[in-house]
Amino acid sequence: MLTIDELTVVPMPAEVIPSPGVLFTLRPGATIRSGSAFAGQQLAEALRPATGFPLPVVDGPVEHGIELVLAEIPETSPEAYVLEIDERRIAVTARAEAGLFYGVQTLLQLLPSTVEARTVQAGPWTVPGGRIADRPRYGYRGAMLDVARHFFGVEVLMRFVDRLSRYKMNILHLHLSDDQGWRIAVDAWPRLATVGGATQVGGGTGGHYTKAQYAELVRYAAARHVTIVPEIDMPGHVNAALAAYPELNDDGVAPPAYTGVDVGFSTLSVGKDVTYTFARQVLEEVAALTPGPYLHIGGDEAQSTQTADYLEFLRRVQPMVTALGKTVVGWHQVGPAAREPGRIAQYWGHTPEPDEDVRAAIAQGDRILLSPADRVYLDMKYTPETPIGLDWAGHVSTRTAYDWDPATLLPGAPDVIGVEAPLWTETVATEADIDLLAFPRLPAIAELAWSPQPARDWPGFRARLAAHGPRWAHRGIGYHPDPEIPWP
Numbered sequence: 001m002l003t004i005d006e007l008t009v010v011p012m013p014a015e016v017i018p019s020p021g022v023l024f025t026l027r028p029g030a031t032i033r034s035g036s037a038f039a040g041q042q043l044a045e046a047l048r049p050a051t052g053f054p055l056p057v058v059d060g061p062v063e064h065g066i067e068l069v070l071a072e073i074p075e076t077s078p079e080a081y082v083l084e085i086d087e088r089r090i091a092v093t094a095r096a097e098a099g100l101f102y103g104v105q106t107l108l109q110l111l112p113s114t115v116e117a118r119t120v121q122a123g124p125w126t127v128p129g130g131r132i133a134d135r136p137r138y139g140y141r142g143a144m145l146d147v148a149r150h151f152f153g154v155e156v157l158m159r160f161v162d163r164l165s166r167y168k169m170n171i172l173h174l175h176l177s178d179d180q181g182w183r184i185a186v187d188a189w190p191r192l193a194t195v196g197g198a199t200q201v202g203g204g205t206g207g208h209y210t211k212a213q214y215a216e217l218v219r220y221a222a223a224r225h226v227t228i229v230p231e232i233d234m235p236g237h238v239n240a241a242l243a244a245y246p247e248l249n250d251d252g253v254a255p256p257a258y259t260g261v262d263v264g265f266s267t268l269s270v271g272k273d274v275t276y277t278f279a280r281q282v283l284e285e286v287a288a289l290t291p292g293p294y295l296h297i298g299g300d301e302a303q304s305t306q307t308a309d310y311l312e313f314l315r316r317v318q319p320m321v322t323a324l325g326k327t328v329v330g331w332h333q334v335g336p337a338a339r340e341p342g343r344i345a346q347y348w349g350h351t352p353e354p355d356e357d358v359r360a361a362i363a364q365g366d367r368i369l370l371s372p373a374d375r376v377y378l379d380m381k382y383t384p385e386t387p388i389g390l391d392w393a394g395h396v397s398t399r400t401a402y403d404w405d406p407a408t409l410l411p412g413a414p415d416v417i418g419v420e421a422p423l424w425t426e427t428v429a430t431e432a433d434i435d436l437l438a439f440p441r442l443p444a445i446a447e448l449a450w451s452p453q454p455a456r457d458w459p460g461f462r463a464r465l466a467a468h469g470p471r472w473a474h475r476g477i478g479y480h481p482d483p484e485i486p487w488p
């Protein structure tokens with residue numbers, strides 16, 4: 001009989017204290033009591049298919065079952081929770097809904113992996129006794145999906161949100177525009193979506209999100225404590241916008257749609273007033289759809305924009321974001337540009353060689369979001385044999401993604417807000433492609449961002465992670481069988 005600290009929770013909780021010899025078994029008569037109707041229903045719906053138990057969500061005291069309690073706990077984070085297991089009941093206590101949600105995710109991982117199945121399984125549904133007190137290391141734990149190079153429908157995004165939130169990730173950054181496609185409807189500039197969205201890498205038909213679809217995704221994600229961060233990449237990466245509205249181009253001529261994978265060849269016309277009307281109206285409409293605090297304005301690889309023009313463009317556009325009540329996020333090339341208060345620079349360079357733009361960001365006091373390409377770029381191949389993916393930042397094995405410390409990556413960066421794993425989609429065309437590149441690296445990066453550094457180590461992680469393979473199999477999630485993991 002394993003004790004609770006020998007189980008296979010990912011990310012590793014901050015504190016785990018076993019009660020040896022104590023065992024909880026979920027039985028058919030169990031009930032759920034919840035201080036949050038929504039969290040109670042979420043838990044019941046997660047447990048009913050595999051257990052086959054009715055698991056009513058009740059108001060009264062729980063004789064045998066699970067209680068979700070909203071109450072003060074010693075932890076201050078709204079994402080923290082305490083999980084207590086004795087013979088009679090399991091209790092999750094948190095200050096806020098997010099903490100309850102994360103406690104429930106941990107509980108699901110403490111149950112046998114067959115709990116993930118969508119048909120009735122044998123059980124027994126046992127959980128070893130003990131106490132977990134857990135809280136996140138970083139408040140920003142994210143992934144990015146590039147829906148511009150290849151378009152993915154809203155259902156795919158919802159399932160990606162499920163995958164993130166099960167590992168306690170709380171941000172989905174959507175790269176909504178690039179040379180190959182514009183993916184969000186904008187009422188003031190309708191041809192962005194209808195013309196700019198009509199293709200993708202390789203020449204497929206592309207697509208875009210209607211405002212209603214985007215709003216539905218935002219709601220779906222919020223129910224799983226995931227914030228959507230929309231990115232409109234400017235002033236480069238704009239061929240799709242120029243194809244839709246040639247007046248945004250320096251020469252006023254619409255370029256042909258672009259379906260290749262080059263970067264750095266397009267720019268908004270920085271000298272024209274219409275460019276700023278465009279930027280303001282687009283940002284206004286996207287902000288209005290976005291309850292989260294962040295608006296990402298890209299700013300990467302503007303090789304076709306003169307440096308002075310680039311700085312001038314950002315000087316004018318960043319305050320538009322602030323005026324909308326949002327925080328500016330940009331790729332770290334924005335570092336030298338005049339900043340807005342609270343700006344976040346997203347570092348995507350290599351580990352050993354922080355470049356001068358990120359140094360400028362740090363010197364200006366920007367907050368730093370870590371996405372080192374040679375560690376957490378999910379579009380890098382695992383090995384030369386990986387059938388899809390790129391390799392410009394090297395090969396990224398699960399261990400490479402896991403085995404580093406965000407606190408010491410950038411010397412002299414005092415204000416690291418967290419970690420984000422970008423998945424660019426030049427070579428990624430299907431949901432199965434997404435899963436292959438995200439699993440198992442996404443859970444590795446989730447642990448990196450959630451668990452305290454002393455609670456993590458590679459030998460322990462690879463053993464815990466191995467037990468998740470069968471869970472993914474039950475959920476229909478394909479993954480890279482990294483030979484460094486002792487899969488069962």
Ligand code: TNX
Binds near residue numbers: 263377390425
């Ligand atoms: C660099 S990372 C880019 C993207 C590409 C990616 C491919 C960044 C800010 N820009 O335009 O898709 O590499 O790995």
